[in-house]
Amino acid sequence: MPELPAFSTRLIAWQKCEGRHGLPWQQTRDPYRVWLSEIMLQQTQVTTVIPYYQRFLETFPDLVTLATAPIERVIEHWAGLGYYARARNLHRCAQQIVTVHGGNWPKNTEQLAELSGIGRSTAAAIAAFAFGQRAAILDGNVKRVLCRHFAIEEFPGKTAVDRKLWALAEELLPASEIEAYTQGLMDLGATLCTRSRPLCLRCPLAETCLARQQGRQGELPVAKPRATIPERRSTFVIISNGSQILLERRPPSGLWGGLLVLPEGDVDRVIARLGLQLESAQAIPAMRHAFTHFRLTLEPVLCRVSKNQCIAEAGMTWVDVDKAADAGVPTPIRKLLMRVANVKG
Ligand code: SF4
Known part of the structure; x- marks a missing residue:
């Protein structure tokens, strides 16, 4: 099998035959026009951009006209394109070039990338199209091509992956014909x-x-x-005196605020806090419940206490086993109680 031409060689040849050549910002090396098109094309489709680009140039045909125009007028011409920070940055960038660079565009990507609204990839596109500089672009479309x-x-938004993609983009650059190559990638x-x-x-x-x-x-x-949802585990103590189960009312705020629930926490501490005499304790299978912001694994322990023990503590109440699940308890607690409904007796 003959060796395939390099990635860039194939892309350049394809761009020349099959790529786009008639876009209004092509066939020019005017950095002002190249820059304007690149900014407008960020997050916006070519077909949407074309009429905006043309109208914008009729009103602001050059850098100085734009730099000296009131921002309201610039925004007016941007209305409908969305992402209005782009228009404000565009105006600021024009002013920076006039005041900091004496109206002359910097030619290297590092200096271009220091201007308002120009990121590394846009700087490279301007440097390549306007000045023929050998610089790598890496916008969303290019990332997709390289990732495939x-x-x-890995997710290309991760810093390490982004770094790897930039290195790859630089490595693939051709020695010449940077414009056709850059356009080909796009x-x-x-x-x-x-x-x-x-x-x-x-x-x-x-x-x-x-x-x-x-x-x-x-x-x-x-x-x-997806953002990882925190996992929590907690012990829920099902205290049974044989015919009843002990429920505790939660404080008004917080998880299950104001509802009756099973006492939560370490078994020995709960039993000691309530002054009960423990007869037996038996762990029963855990149950998971998903909340909006976290997942909770409920680890129930069925504790038997002697029948004649009663609780005077505020907020505590004995509820008949067969009524406990319907005593206004939250769903996961109700499910647990239904599981242990056979604790009766
Ligand atoms: S996934 Fe993209 S880069 Fe790969 S062959 Fe298809 S079009 Fe080309």
């Missing part, structure tokens, strides 16, 4: 390697794409892991 092609097994992510149903049969990277080989295009990139 190289079967990156085009591939937008037209073929789309979020759902990527068109792998037409993809220039298909032969080396691990996601395609493994049939895992739908799984990659790995989705953001």
Whole structure:
């Protein structure tokens, strides 16, 4: 088998034949226009951006016009594009270039990335398209392509994975034709390697794409892991005198506030606190219950105390075993009580 051309070679060749060439911000090296398009394209589809881009340029044809315009007028031209921080940053950035850089665009990515609203990837895109600089982009589309092609097994939002992706993006850069390569990555992510149903049969990277080989295009990139829900465990003491079960009313605030529940905590301490005489204690199978913000494992212990013991403590009440589950107790406690309904006798 002849060796396949490099990743970048295939992408560049594909971009030249199949990529997008007629977008209004292409065929120019004017950094102002390149920058404007890159900012507008953040989180916004090409078809939405085109009319905004054209109207914006009619009113603000150059950097100085934009820098000296009132912010309200800039926002007015942004209305409908969303993410309005972009418009404010755009205005601020124009002013920074005028005041800090004398109206001249910095040419390297580090200086570009110091300007308002320009992140590392946008800085690289401006440097590549306006100044032909060899700089790596890594926006959401590119991350998707790389995560699939190289079967990156972790969520790309993780710092370590992000670092790895940047290193990969830099490694893949071609020695020349940076514009076609950068545009190719953008085009591939937008037209073929789309979020759902990527068109792998037409993809220039298909032969080396691990996601395609493994049939895992739908799984990659790995989705953001769900926030881990804290786990708690607690002992609930089912105190039975043979015919009744002891319930305790919770304070008005907090979990199960104001409800009757089983005493919670270490068995010996609960028994001592209530001044009871323990006859026997038997752990019964634990039960899990999911709350909105945590999961609770209830570890019930069935404790038998002598029949004639009664409790004077405030908030405590003996309830008949067959009525306990319906005594206004919270759901997990009710389930526990139903399990031990046979404690009677
Ligand atoms: S082969 Fe498919 S999944 Fe792989 S990079 Fe191309 S379009 Fe994306």
